[in-house]
Amino acid sequence: MTPRETILKAFEGGKADRVPATLFGAGMWSIRNYGTTFKELSEDAVRMSDMLVTMSDKLLCDIVYAGSGYNNCHAAALGGSIKFREIGAPDLEASLIATEEDLLKLDISRIDNDRMIETTRKAAKLANAKIGNNYVMTLTAWGPFTLGARLVGEETMMKATFKKPAFVEKVVDFATSLLMRVFEPLLDDGTLEVVTLSDPTASGDLISKKQFERFALPYLKKFTDWARAKGAHTLLHICGNTTDRLDLFPATGASCISLDHKTDIIKARELLHGKMCFGGNVDPVKIMLNGSVQDVESSCREIIRNAGVDGGFVLMPGCDIPPTVPYENIQKFIQVAREWKL
Amino acid sequence: MVTAEKRQELLDRLKNAVIQYDEDGAKEASNEALDIGMDANDAIFNGLVSGMEEVGRLFEAQEYFVPELLMSADALYAGLDILKPHVKQLDLGVKGSVVIGTVEGDVHDIGKNIVKMMFDVAGFTVYDLGRDVPLDKFVEEQLRTDSDLVCLSAMMTTTMMGMKKVIDDLRTKNPNVKIMIGGAPVSSDIADKWGADGYAKDANNALKDAINMVSSLKKLKEEAEAKKKG
Numbered sequence: 001m002t003p004r005e006t007i008l009k010a011f012e013g014g015k016a017d018r019v020p021a022t023l024f025g026a027g028m029w030s031i032r033n034y035g036t037t038f039k040e041l042s043e044d045a046v047r048m049s050d051m052l053v054t055m056s057d058k059l060l061c062d063i064v065y066a067g068s069g070y071n072n073c074h075a076a077a078l079g080g081s082i083k084f085r086e087i088g089a090p091d092l093e094a095s096l097i098a099t100e101e102d103l104l105k106l107d108i109s110r111i112d113n114d115r116m117i118e119t120t121r122k123a124a125k126l127a128n129a130k131i132g133n134n135y136v137m138t139l140t141a142w143g144p145f146t147l148g149a150r151l152v153g154e155e156t157m158m159k160a161t162f163k164k165p166a167f168v169e170k171v172v173d174f175a176t177s178l179l180m181r182v183f184e185p186l187l188d189d190g191t192l193e194v195v196t197l198s199d200p201t202a203s204g205d206l207i208s209k210k211q212f213e214r215f216a217l218p219y220l221k222k223f224t225d226w227a228r229a230k231g232a233h234t235l236l237h238i239c240g241n242t243t244d245r246l247d248l249f250p251a252t253g254a255s256c257i258s259l260d261h262k263t264d265i266i267k268a269r270e271l272l273h274g275k276m277c278f279g280g281n282v283d284p285v286k287i288m289l290n291g292s293v294q295d296v297e298s299s300c301r302e303i304i305r306n307a308g309v310d311g312g313f314v315l316m317p318g319c320d321i322p323p324t325v326p327y328e329n330i331q332k333f334i335q336v337a338r339e340w341k342l
Numbered sequence: 343m344v345t346a347e348k349r350q351e352l353l354d355r356l357k358n359a360v361i362q363y364d365e366d367g368a369k370e371a372s373n374e375a376l377d378i379g380m381d382a383n384d385a386i387f388n389g390l391v392s393g394m395e396e397v398g399r400l401f402e403a404q405e406y407f408v409p410e411l412l413m414s415a416d417a418l419y420a421g422l423d424i425l426k427p428h429v430k431q432l433d434l435g436v437k438g439s440v441v442i443g444t445v446e447g448d449v450h451d452i453g454k455n456i457v458k459m460m461f462d463v464a465g466f467t468v469y470d471l472g473r474d475v476p477l478d479k480f481v482e483e484q485l486r487t488d489s490d491l492v493c494l495s496a497m498m499t500t501t502m503m504g505m506k507k508v509i510d511d512l513r514t515k516n517p518n519v520k521i522m523i524g525g526a527p528v529s530s531d532i533a534d535k536w537g538a539d540g541y542a543k544d545a546n547n548a549l550k551d552a553i554n555m556v557s558s559l560k561k562l563k564e565e566a567e568a569k570k571k572g
Contacts, residue, residue: 028500085446085474086447088446088447088448088498088501089447089500154450155452155455158408158452159413159416162410205526207408208406239526240526244404284499285499285502285532286531286532289499290532319527320498321499322499322500322503324503
């Protein structure tokens with residue numbers, strides 16, 4: 001089986017011939033190791049795609065993530081400005097809206113004319129043409145709640161869940177439409193079989209299960225239903241300890257939920273196996289960054305033993321990895337999964 | 343005249359206003375406390391702060407999450423704004439100064455703001471550098487203000503490495519300064535490994551640790567001075 005077939009098999013809940021494995025995003029690691037910057041690539045789709053292809057050979061992950069680290073460009077396209085920096089991914093300079101009136105003024109069609117979005121889309125296409133037979137090509141974006149919070153500002157959004165809940169719902173719904181607009185051309189022309197959403201602001205460490213159920217879940221569902229109707233899987237990552245809401249994840253409609261290292265992976269297997277594919281959850285800092293190659297090996301083995309021997313599972317770190325993670329640790333992480341026959 | 347009964351009633355109202363994130367309630371109870379001549383210090387520490395302690399407990403028990411914490415903080419500040427000008431001397435037995443900020447590349451400052459609030463109410467002098475702070479700025483600000491403590495926050499695995507650089511630079515320039523780190527990807531292991539003095543698991547623990555650090559720092563200074571004199 002190719003890496004692509006392996007991962008798609010797992011997304012469908014099945015058992016591939018080995019354990020599927022991938023980093024999550026890894027844009028910053030890849031760009032640093034390719035020897036360039038976010039800013040440079042943002043203006044050059046050909047180079048961005050070359051970075052993706054070169055790094056796919058080096059990393060050997062089953063999934064190749066276009067646009068990783070560029071998630072803020074989707075909000076910025078509506079009138080925000082992006083700040084590039086030496087350390088860290090490009091950020092929004094400021095939030096875009098404060099009121100419902102502001103929200104109504106946002107023009108979603110600006111997505112279609114944004115240069116940076118166009119660059120990431122084009123890079124995804126170019127890379128897909130080269131390596132799409134072998135790997136799964138995806139494009140990353142924030143989940144609806146996180147993207148909504150980017151528009152409003154995180155702290156304001158958090159308080160608004162109490163002070164102006166109906167406004168929050170409208171913002172997240174708008175963010176959902178925004179995401180559809182971003183992905184639509186790539187789903188329609190068959191470039192993407194998998195959409196990747198990362199929803200860190202809906203983290204189990206930030207909002208309660210109740211709030212997740214009200215402000216994040218329905219919009220994830222709306223998006224994944226839409227993507228599925230266009231033939232695409234959704235890979236969803238949520239940060240923080242989400243053990244208390246694992247039972248809700250199948251209702252997101254995502255094909256795969258990527259779990260943070262803080263989440264109880266044994267519990268995840270109990271609750272999710274047979275209902276949806278799940279991925280996780282090697283500690284990105286303690287193990288991937290600071291652990292030895294042996295630490296990486298034993299952590300991966302333990303996680304696979306606990307959660308991955310029956311299929312419907314992808315070995316992943318608990319989150320994106322720091323850009324300074326040793327290459328040998330990534331190699332070992334992939335090797336353990338590739339050699340583990342199912 | 344403040345009767346014991348009335349005092350207790352107001353303390354309960356202040357405390358509950360914070361727990362139930364009732365900004366108006368906190369304002370009303372604070373004004374009333376001042377009107378009847380209650381000691382502002384008493385109202386702050388046994389009312390508002392006591393409420394915030396309960397909020398901290400609820401957060402640890404995962405009954406409250408960040409939105410609840412922020413709402414409670416608003417109620418606390420609403421009361422604090424009214425009461426603080428009437429405080430004769432805010433004193434928890436230790437007074438320190440702290441430089442705090444979220445490191446370069448990282449714009450997530452909610453956690454940092456909550457920790458800052460704890461320092462504010464405890465009477466620390468707080469130099470808040472905000473978020474996305476250039477790494478050199480922490481060192482400059484510590485030297486400029488001669489602060490006892492530097493608190494660094496990062497919320498992403500991709501930005502946390504900046505903390506290590508700040509710690510190394512601070513140690514070179516000022517070996518005595520105390521350093522505390524916090525944020526989602528950080529742990530006590532990381533704090534040890536990178537040579538920080540403390541790891542802020544949450545805002546309550548950050549304050550407790552800070553008070554201990556500053557106390558030990560003051561003690562060292564006193565001992566050194568006593569030696570000089572002796």
